[in-house]
Amino acid sequence: MRPSDLPEVRDLRLFSTMSDANFASMMQAAYLQTFPNQLDLITEGDPADFLYVVIEGCVELYAQSNGRSATMGIVRPVGTFILAAVLKDAVYLMSARTCDKSKILLIPAENVRSAFENDAAFARAIIVELASCYRGVVKEHKGLKLRSAVERLANRLLRYHDDQGAKGQLELPHDKRRLASMLAMTPENLSRAFKTLKPYGVEVDGGTIHLKDIPALTKLAKPNPLIDDRAT
Amino acid sequence: MRPSDLPEVRDLRLFSTMSDANFASMMQAAYLQTFPNQLDLITEGDPADFLYVVIEGCVELYAQSNGRSATMGIVRPVGTFILAAVLKDAVYLMSARTCDKSKILLIPAENVRSAFENDAAFARAIIVELASCYRGVVKEHKGLKLRSAVERLANRLLRYHDDQGAKGQLELPHDKRRLASMLAMTPENLSRAFKTLKPYGVEVDGGTIHLKDIPALTKLAKPNPLIDDRAT
DNA sequence: GCGCAACCTTGATATTTATCAAGCCTTGGA
DNA sequence: TCCAAGGCTTGATAAATATCAAGGTTGCGC
Numbered sequence: 001m002r003p004s005d006l007p008e009v010r011d012l013r014l015f016s017t018m019s020d021a022n023f024a025s026m027m028q029a030a031y032l033q034t035f036p037n038q039l040d041l042i043t044e045g046d047p048a049d050f051l052y053v054v055i056e057g058c059v060e061l062y063a064q065s066n067g068r069s070a071t072m073g074i075v076r077p078v079g080t081f082i083l084a085a086v087l088k089d090a091v092y093l094m095s096a097r098t099c100d101k102s103k104i105l106l107i108p109a110e111n112v113r114s115a116f117e118n119d120a121a122f123a124r125a126i127i128v129e130l131a132s133c134y135r136g137v138v139k140e141h142k143g144l145k146l147r148s149a150v151e152r153l154a155n156r157l158l159r160y161h162d163d164q165g166a167k168g169q170l171e172l173p174h175d176k177r178r179l180a181s182m183l184a185m186t187p188e189n190l191s192r193a194f195k196t197l198k199p200y201g202v203e204v205d206g207g208t209i210h211l212k213d214i215p216a217l218t219k220l221a222k223p224n225p226l227i228d229d230r231a232t
Numbered sequence: 233m234r235p236s237d238l239p240e241v242r243d244l245r246l247f248s249t250m251s252d253a254n255f256a257s258m259m260q261a262a263y264l265q266t267f268p269n270q271l272d273l274i275t276e277g278d279p280a281d282f283l284y285v286v287i288e289g290c291v292e293l294y295a296q297s298n299g300r301s302a303t304m305g306i307v308r309p310v311g312t313f314i315l316a317a318v319l320k321d322a323v324y325l326m327s328a329r330t331c332d333k334s335k336i337l338l339i340p341a342e343n344v345r346s347a348f349e350n351d352a353a354f355a356r357a358i359i360v361e362l363a364s365c366y367r368g369v370v371k372e373h374k375g376l377k378l379r380s381a382v383e384r385l386a387n388r389l390l391r392y393h394d395d396q397g398a399k400g401q402l403e404l405p406h407d408k409r410r411l412a413s414m415l416a417m418t419p420e421n422l423s424r425a426f427k428t429l430k431p432y433g434v435e436v437d438g439g440t441i442h443l444k445d446i447p448a449l450t451k452l453a454k455p456n457p458l459i460d461d462r463a464t
Numbered sequence: 465g466c467g468c469a470a471c472c473t474t475g476a477t478a479t480t481t482a483t484c485a486a487g488c489c490t491t492g493g494a
Numbered sequence: 495t496c497c498a499a500g501g502c503t504t505g506a507t508a509a510a511t512a513t514c515a516a517g518g519t520t521g522c523g524c
Binding site: 175187190206 | 471472473474
């Protein structure tokens with residue numbers, strides 16, 4: 001794999017400040033692979049052999065215990081996953097499967113670790129990236145502890161709406177099963193939560209959601225930048 | 233503040249690999265202060281001015297939204313908090329208050345950031361620390377999504393029991409109010425959860441808990457290293 | 465075109481968790 | 495010593511959420 005093959009990877013915040021030489025040497029043993037839909041990429045508990053970068057398609061991160069299962073997040077191009085396990089040389093805490101035919105870049109964990117030992121700019125980029133991921137989970141966790149299911153849904157809808165240009169409607173980026181699991185509820189409950197939001201101008205048409213009364217929905221949702229903003 | 237003043241801080245995993253010069257220069261503007269119990273140290277949303285190190289006493293991290301409040305964690309000596317916000321030069325995502333008379337070291341955020349720019353060993357130590365914190369929150373989050381309140385309590389009791397030498401009994405390290413909030417339940421519910429665990433050999437005597445049937449409790453709790461182990 | 469499978473919804477019901485209102489200790493201060 | 499406050503428990507009740515069982519729709523392969 002040569003650096004020039006995937007300019008979008010080189011441009012990732014995580015990699016853009018590395019020296020060319022270090023980037024090339026990290027990528028030298030990496031390889032690009034295409035996987036079919038619904039394929040298990042990694043299983044929680046396995047040692048972290050690779051850092052994964054989603055180039056095309058879509059990957060679901062999920063966790064299991066006691067026969068229960070929960071979606072922890074969705075990674076879309078161009079995004080990485082399982083960075084912390086790779087850096088600590090530990091086992092994965094989450095499993096991952098494709099939720100679409102996907103093109104994935106696999107960078108051997110050993111190469112990532114030696115790159116950050118040798119490249120101070122990369123180490124700094126990792127710090128920023130890890131700190132962001134950490135704050136992302138803290139926000140998720142706060143949302144789960146401080147909000148009801150309906151409030152979590154309302155805020156998620158407002159977030160998608162903003163992400164998609166605030167045009168009064170939005171497309172759910174995944175199916176409702178997964179959305180329910182991400183929001184820590186059952187699919188049945190998600191259905192009912194949508195009904196609960198109807199008086200607040202939320203109209204569901206398959207995967208398209210119309211928001212007819214954003215002030216009312218916002219008043220219900222009480223969005224909080226310290227939970228909902230991606231950036232801060 | 234001179235480096236020699238607080239050897240236990242120098243020995244923290246986060247700082248032990250720094251050069252003496254960089255440690256000294258980072259600490260040069262730091263100061264040590266004693267705070268009474270129940271004092272608010274930081275408020276979520278405020279800019280991150282300092283990295284905090286608990287030297288003596290105890291600090292509660294908590295979050296608020298919509299009038300609701302949740303304990304996110306407890307920091308005891310010698311531990312740091314609010315590292316990610318400091319590194320990102322962002323606002324705090326959590327508030328902190330003392331839950332005991334406490335001696336706290338405050339290191340100006342600017343000094344921490346310039347130290348990691350200049351000291352590669354410190355940058356690597358930060359990466360390990362951040363990755364650990366990140367995995368810690370992921371585990372918390374998994375526990376909340378995959379377990380019922382009673383299961384969370386059962387596993388927490390087993391963890392404390394192990395931490396304290398597995399002698400068939402344990403001391404709750406904080407009051408039940410806070411324990412309930414950490415486990416994402418109300419105090420009333422915690423009381424009832426303890427009663428639910430009575431048939432599994434859990435006997436409550438104030439802050440002392442006796443575990444009379446650990447196999448039964450373990451069978452109920454189904455502890456999972458990918459949720460409960462501190463290290464992995 | 466038909467039938468199957470996956471996904472979503474709905475209703476009925478059960479379980480879990482929260483809320484409200486006392487009441488009981490313990491503790492610390494006047 | 496006694497009072498008051500805070501923390502914990504308990505019971506009754508309400509609200510939130512999950513489970514179970516159909517049933518409807520859609521899309522796809524045959």
